[in-house]
Amino acid sequence: MKVAITSTGNSPESKLDSRFGRCSYFVIYDTISNSTEFIPNPYKDNIEGAGQASVQLVASRGAEKVVSGEFGAKAKLIFDSLKIKLVILKDPEKRISAIIELLNH
Amino acid sequence: MNNPPHFKGFSPIGLSEEKLPVIINFEEYEAIRLSDFEFHGHVGAAQIMGVSRPTYTRIYESARRKVAEAFVQGRTIVFEGGKVYFDSEWYSCNSCGCWFNHIEKDQKIENCTLCGSTYIEQYSDDSQKLFAKDCCVCPECGYEKLHLPGAPCKIEFCPNCNCHLVHKGAPTSEGMEKQ
Structure with a gap:
């Protein structure tokens, strides 16, 4: 299963980005092959619609779960209709590697 | 509530020291909006929010005190939480501290989506009890x-x-x- 995590940087030591639509990087982590892929967020500086566009990006990569600090109302609606699970982690100090460890329970 | 604030809060200008933020619940925000922005009476506002008049007055009182506290002490205001009803079921994990939603309502949920811990609880429980x-x-x-x-x-x-x-x-x- 693929999990998307919002990240502030492009290394596993980067911290979780507390915003979803305007995060710096998306990390696509595959729980089966244990691989990670860092995608720079092209919608980071969008004036409008960053959330919705990011949902499409995450969904097109086949993520079934998304970990972030917060989700906007519009993004949440689309996630619900796509049946993608949301995880809100209110800890901006958490590192991507630590989240991946949690996912490998 | 009808209109959640579309921003996360306020911060004071020209203060370098970080103080603990004042947390204003969404229902408190709504109370100030109804009373002081739309000028509803307490009875009318209580009906709009679906609470009793004394409860409304309590929420409003608490909201005003928090605003005053933030003003006088130069503290940040953060809008957060409170007794809000969600459209889908939300759970919190006591092990890793995350929040997660559960989409397939027909399936029973036992583990945290993130860390797999069984030490989870449903968010709405608390408000239903109240x-x-x-x-x-x-x-x-x-x-x-x-x-x-x-x-x-x-x-x-x-x-x-x-x-x-x-x-x-x-x-x-x-x-x-x-x-």
Whole structure:
């Protein structure tokens, strides 16, 4: 299963980005092959619609779960209709590697 | 509530030191909006929010005190949480501290989506308990009815004894089953 995590940087030591639509990087982590892929967020500086566009990006990569600090109302609606699970982690100090460890329970 | 704020809060200008933020719940924000922005009376505003008038006044009082605290002490205001109802079920994990939603309602949820811990609880539990506390009871036979926010208990009648109901703190389990 693929999990998307919002990240502030492009290394596993980067911290979780507390915003979803305007995060710096998306990390696509595959729980089966244990691989990670860092995608720079092209919608980071969008004036409008960053959330919705990011949902499409995450969904097109086949993520079934998304970990972030917060989700906007519009993004949440689309996630619900796509049946993608949301995880809100209110800890901006958490590192991507630590989240991946949690996912490998 | 109808209109959640579309921003996360306020911060004071020209203060370098970081102080603990004042957390204003969404219902408190809504109370200030209804009373001081749309100029509703407490009775009207309580009906809009679906709570009783005394509850509304309590929420409003708390909101104003928090705003004053932030103003006087130069603290940040953060809008967060409170007793809000969500459209899908939300759970919190006591192990890793995350929040997660559960989409397939027909499947039972036992583990945290993130860390797999079984130490999870449903978010809405708390607010339902608070809501169930309010109850109208018959002083004669003990018949109980869930209290409608904004409606005084005495306007309700007992179907058995045909007398006015009075307010009761917490419902008994038998009373709840009778409904």
